[in-house]
Amino acid sequence: MQHKDVFIxxxxxxxxxxxxxxxxxxxxxxxxKVSTFKDGLELMNYLTxxxxxxxxxxxxxxxxxxxxGIECLTEIKKINRLKDIAIAIxxxxxxxxxxxxxFVLGANVYIKKPNDFKKLKKVLSxxxxxxWQYHTSGLNKDNFLLxx
Amino acid sequence: xxxxxxxxxxxxxxxxxxxxxxYEVNIELEQILSYLKDSETGQRxxxxxxxxxxxxxxxxxxxxxxxxxARLKELTKKDERQQQKLRDLTVLIDKNLNYFxxxxxxxxxxxxxxxxxxALLLAGKKTMDNIRLEINQMINHNNNLLRIRKLDNxxxxxxTPIIIYSVLIIALLLLLFTYSKINNDIKNLQTKNLxxxxxxxxxxxxxxxxxxxxxxxxxxxxxxxxxxxLYRLLGEQPQSFEPTIENFMQFVHPxxxxxxxxxxxxMMEKQDLPFxxxxxxQKNGSIRHFKAYGKVLTDNxxxxxxxxxxxxxxxxxxxxxxxxxxxxxxxxxxKELSSFNHVASHDLQExxxxxxxxxxxxxxxxxxxxxxxxxxxxxxxxTSSTRMRLLIDDLLQFSRTNKSEEILExxxxxxxxxxxxxxxxxxxxxxxxxxxxxxxxTLTVIPxxxxxxxxxxxxxxxxxxxxxxxxxxxISYEKVDAKNVKKIKKKKFNFYHKITFEDxxxxxxxxxxxxxxxxxxxxxxxxxxxxxxxxLSICKKIVDNHQGFxxxxxxxxxxxxxxxxxxxx
Numbered sequence: 001m002q003h004k005d006v007f008i009x010x011x012x013x014x015x016x017x018x019x020x021x022x023x024x025x026x027x028x029x030x031x032x033k034v035s036t037f038k039d040g041l042e043l044m045n046y047l048t049x050x051x052x053x054x055x056x057x058x059x060x061x062x063x064x065x066x067x068x069g070i071e072c073l074t075e076i077k078k079i080n081r082l083k084d085i086a087i088a089i090x091x092x093x094x095x096x097x098x099x100x101x102x103f104v105l106g107a108n109v110y111i112k113k114p115n116d117f118k119k120l121k122k123v124l125s126x127x128x129x130x131x132w133q134y135h136t137s138g139l140n141k142d143n144f145l146l147x148x
Numbered sequence: 149x150x151x152x153x154x155x156x157x158x159x160x161x162x163x164x165x166x167x168x169x170x171y172e173v174n175i176e177l178e179q180i181l182s183y184l185k186d187s188e189t190g191q192r193x194x195x196x197x198x199x200x201x202x203x204x205x206x207x208x209x210x211x212x213x214x215x216x217x218a219r220l221k222e223l224t225k226k227d228e229r230q231q232q233k234l235r236d237l238t239v240l241i242d243k244n245l246n247y248f249x250x251x252x253x254x255x256x257x258x259x260x261x262x263x264x265x266x267a268l269l270l271a272g273k274k275t276m277d278n279i280r281l282e283i284n285q286m287i288n289h290n291n292n293l294l295r296i297r298k299l300d301n302x303x304x305x306x307x308t309p310i311i312i313y314s315v316l317i318i319a320l321l322l323l324l325f326t327y328s329k330i331n332n333d334i335k336n337l338q339t340k341n342l343x344x345x346x347x348x349x350x351x352x353x354x355x356x357x358x359x360x361x362x363x364x365x366x367x368x369x370x371x372x373x374x375x376x377x378l379y380r381l382l383g384e385q386p387q388s389f390e391p392t393i394e395n396f397m398q399f400v401h402p403x404x405x406x407x408x409x410x411x412x413x414x415m416m417e418k419q420d421l422p423f424x425x426x427x428x429x430q431k432n433g434s435i436r437h438f439k440a441y442g443k444v445l446t447d448n449x450x451x452x453x454x455x456x457x458x459x460x461x462x463x464x465x466x467x468x469x470x471x472x473x474x475x476x477x478x479x480x481x482x483k484e485l486s487s488f489n490h491v492a493s494h495d496l497q498e499x500x501x502x503x504x505x506x507x508x509x510x511x512x513x514x515x516x517x518x519x520x521x522x523x524x525x526x527x528x529x530x531t532s533s534t535r536m537r538l539l540i541d542d543l544l545q546f547s548r549t550n551k552s553e554e555i556l557e558x559x560x561x562x563x564x565x566x567x568x569x570x571x572x573x574x575x576x577x578x579x580x581x582x583x584x585x586x587x588x589x590t591l592t593v594i595p596x597x598x599x600x601x602x603x604x605x606x607x608x609x610x611x612x613x614x615x616x617x618x619x620x621x622x623i624s625y626e627k628v629d630a631k632n633v634k635k636i637k638k639k640k641f642n643f644y645h646k647i648t649f650e651d652x653x654x655x656x657x658x659x660x661x662x663x664x665x666x667x668x669x670x671x672x673x674x675x676x677x678x679x680x681x682x683x684l685s686i687c688k689k690i691v692d693n694h695q696g697f698x699x700x701x702x703x704x705x706x707x708x709x710x711x712x713x714x715x716x717x
Binding site: 014016017020023092093113114115116117118120 | 506
């Protein structure tokens, strides 16, 4: 792995979504390395290893077996080594309740899974090229949900 | 009054008595004088003739004089002056009689020519003169008294008819007054009686209507009285059995007897008690629920009475149970609905999203490998899945407007309008739509719902615009008096905010003005216009949530007008 590559992790139990996600980054031609985990437990097992390479951006699905996205988010924010990872919520629904909860818990952006591959590519490209420092400092509930 | 008349008559009688008394005294005095004269005559006769027969009249005169004197003394015992005179007279009479006796001595000795005898006779005559004088004085005095008393008496007599007459008149007046008073009282009593009668009857009726009965317990005598309706509540004829506690307890549900007995005991001790609830069993076996309240009243003579009211609340309980059942059912339905929402939002969306993504993948990557027909099929699948997405989104929105717990807030409607326009910016731009609006005042509404309402109404105008004409949407505001709006049937408020959305779109036939608000009702083929038939139902629901009204007015090929009325408060 080259040092300048953006390291991205996706935790999503849905096989199709993982496929779309990897395909999208493949087509985007951005220097990225994508790792996927099929549930929250697997993700946390990886992240909590002392020598694990931490991602630049972590995409977190909310509805997952064994350990939900919300649980992962809560744990990550409690662990010093992990708490600064940029976290993008990546979910099918965009209910007010979920948006509110994840915002309060410290997620950086909320993405509603698009139903068009072109849109998916656009969203992911946007997220990866965001200047996170700038985005986070001006973060509020209104711009938390990424709109296209 | 009688006392006055009696007193007057007493005075009259007294004055008669006094007059009579004065006469008696006068007569007595005259008699004394005449008896004395008789004695004197007797003495003289004897002295001249020595005939002892004259002595008889002398002695009888003397005796009579004494008798008369005694009577006179008795008669005048109240008159000090007459008594004094009488004492003087006694002295004089004694003296005179003495002289008589002396003269007799001389006559016995035949010494009638002596100087001493002459002197005696003379002295006798003098005393006799003095007596006469004295008696005359007494008679005069008495006559004076008599005159005064007669005058008094006459006055009394003249006053008597006037007094008696006035007493009579006054008595008559009193009688009249008393009569009218009694008459009045009787009338009052009759009115009061009538009122009581009315009150009693209306109490009876109200007992029947509201299914309650009353009872009294005279604690000291241990006697009861039940109102007619209490019997009816027990399923019995009014007053068909003796009202006792034992008889009543026979009706009480066996499980509630102890409870009721304890509560009644408590009633005797405490002033205010909560209601008592118990059941009774009527003779036909039906169980009724009763609710009772009682209070002890103590009268002036320390007699205690427990006054109570009992109501049959079986219907209430039945209704309450039904209501509770329905509430539970509603709750269940709501739960099902919200779980349906969840299914719709998550589980349905997910496969659909994937279908759509795969379609877009196929379109991008594989379209050149498909035949023309294959590409057509792919296009049809895409259209259908898009429509399915639209339906799911709209349904979710519709169910979200269900929420009754949304809180009303003071909302700047101009910001809401701006947000709505923002939401529709893409279509507005695409169709070159012009939207103008009045300034709308701040309203107390559910902001999220009003925004949805604006989006749906403006979106509707944009969607059903004429193909060749740019949409022109005019939003106007005015405050209206409910009296002037005939369309509003059940006016809950006096004034309404009226927001009108007017467009130059394709309009619709007036006959559909109401139908378009019905869920899933569509006026156009879905190939022409991409509606789901949910948007306007959402509008109607939002306006209903705000206790408002929405009306549609359509003119085919000219445009549509949507009027929203929201309560002004």
